[in-house]
Amino acid sequence: MAGKSGRTISATPDKSLKKALLSWEGMLLLLFIAINILCKCISPVYNLTNVLREMPKYLTEIFLLFPMAYILLMGEIDISVGSTVCLAATMACLSSNAGVPFIGVILIGLLTGTVCGMINGFLATRFRELPTMIITLGTQIVFRGIAEIALGDGGSISLTNADGFRAIAGKVGPVPYMFFIVIICAVIFTVIAEKRVFGRNLYAIGSNSRTAFYSGIKVNQMLFISYTVLGLLAGVSALFLTSATYGANTTTGKGFEMDAIAMAVFGGISTAGGKGKLIGGIISAFTITCLRVGLGQINMNPQVILIILGALLICAVLLPNISQSISDKKKKASRA
Numbered sequence: 001m002a003g004k005s006g007r008t009i010s011a012t013p014d015k016s017l018k019k020a021l022l023s024w025e026g027m028l029l030l031l032f033i034a035i036n037i038l039c040k041c042i043s044p045v046y047n048l049t050n051v052l053r054e055m056p057k058y059l060t061e062i063f064l065l066f067p068m069a070y071i072l073l074m075g076e077i078d079i080s081v082g083s084t085v086c087l088a089a090t091m092a093c094l095s096s097n098a099g100v101p102f103i104g105v106i107l108i109g110l111l112t113g114t115v116c117g118m119i120n121g122f123l124a125t126r127f128r129e130l131p132t133m134i135i136t137l138g139t140q141i142v143f144r145g146i147a148e149i150a151l152g153d154g155g156s157i158s159l160t161n162a163d164g165f166r167a168i169a170g171k172v173g174p175v176p177y178m179f180f181i182v183i184i185c186a187v188i189f190t191v192i193a194e195k196r197v198f199g200r201n202l203y204a205i206g207s208n209s210r211t212a213f214y215s216g217i218k219v220n221q222m223l224f225i226s227y228t229v230l231g232l233l234a235g236v237s238a239l240f241l242t243s244a245t246y247g248a249n250t251t252t253g254k255g256f257e258m259d260a261i262a263m264a265v266f267g268g269i270s271t272a273g274g275k276g277k278l279i280g281g282i283i284s285a286f287t288i289t290c291l292r293v294g295l296g297q298i299n300m301n302p303q304v305i306l307i308i309l310g311a312l313l314i315c316a317v318l319l320p321n322i323s324q325s326i327s328d329k330k331k332k333a334s335r336a
Contacts, residue, residue, distance in 0.1 A: 024268040028283040035287055039294025046294050052174045056244050058289040059178045063237040064260035066189040067230035069281050072264050073202040075273025076132040080140035081234050084116040085253030087147040088238035093157045093248045102164030110235040116143055117231015121224035148250050156249035169243035178240050186282050193278045206273025262313050
């Protein structure tokens with residue numbers, strides 16, 4: 001179709017292989033392949049079986065990525081989710097040691113996380129004048145403080161009966177149950193974000209929450225639901241984390257919120273809201289996981305691994321700005 005300028009405008013979007021590879025998600029996929037090749041070269045024991053065996057301790061953080069991405073897409077944030085994991089894990093361990101049937105332990109863990117998420121959601125919607133970073137900073141301290149009080153002087157608790165947790169930590173061949181649940185969650189959250197009205201509303205709120213509100217979108221309801229779901233997934237994360245550690249302590253879940261945010265941002269989701277795709281966050285999550293496993297297998301200092309991940313995150317934030325700056329300069333040069 002020809003426009004007024006005489007240019008031909010395609011009625012369908014460009015779906016060429018080149019465009020796909022040059023997209024942020026395409027570059028992340030190439031990076032994922034490159035990192036796996038690198039890990040295979042530097043570690044003689046890096047293979048699919050060993051990666052799957054070590055993966056569960058990192059999969060617990062990926063659960064948090066999905067709802068965290070929704071919150072970031074709306075231009076908000078939650079830095080209390082690590083403390084929510086700690087509190088949910090503590091309550092699950094205490095109830096298990098008190099003789100509660102395992103189904104009850106699961107419900108207590110999930111309920112604890114959900115209630116924490118609902119509290120964040122209530123505060124975020126009731127006090128819109130306060131930044132959610134400040135709100136969740138407060139609840140972060142409160143939730144972990146409650147967990148520390150519940151844990152007592154020792155600051156830790158070990159399961160006296162781990163049969164139930166051992167069952168959910170099982171595997172189908174070399175693949176842990178947790179991996180299948182993560183994939184199911186990834187599909188559900190991606191479909192909702194990309195194909196459903198709820199997902200389109202997330203982007204609208206992130207682009208301009210006031211305009212979204214006057215367009216009839218229930219902004220507060222969306223916020224409340226997203227924070228509640230993040231709390232629920234924090235409870236799921238806590239249960240699987242407990243199945244790997246057979247206990248909880250005051251540092252359980254520490255840093256999980258930063259890891260979830262890092263996965264989302266590295267995946268191209270803007271912290272300012274309204275931009276990014278969840279599929280990018282999912283690819284980045286598994287890229288970071290494989291890098292951690294590979295570097296861990298050669299006994300690299302964990303602090304050095306953190307520095308490398310931090311450098312990758314900084315690059316992920318800077319590259320779009322650099323690309324935009326170069327594009328703007330080219331446009332100015334062409335007009336001159």
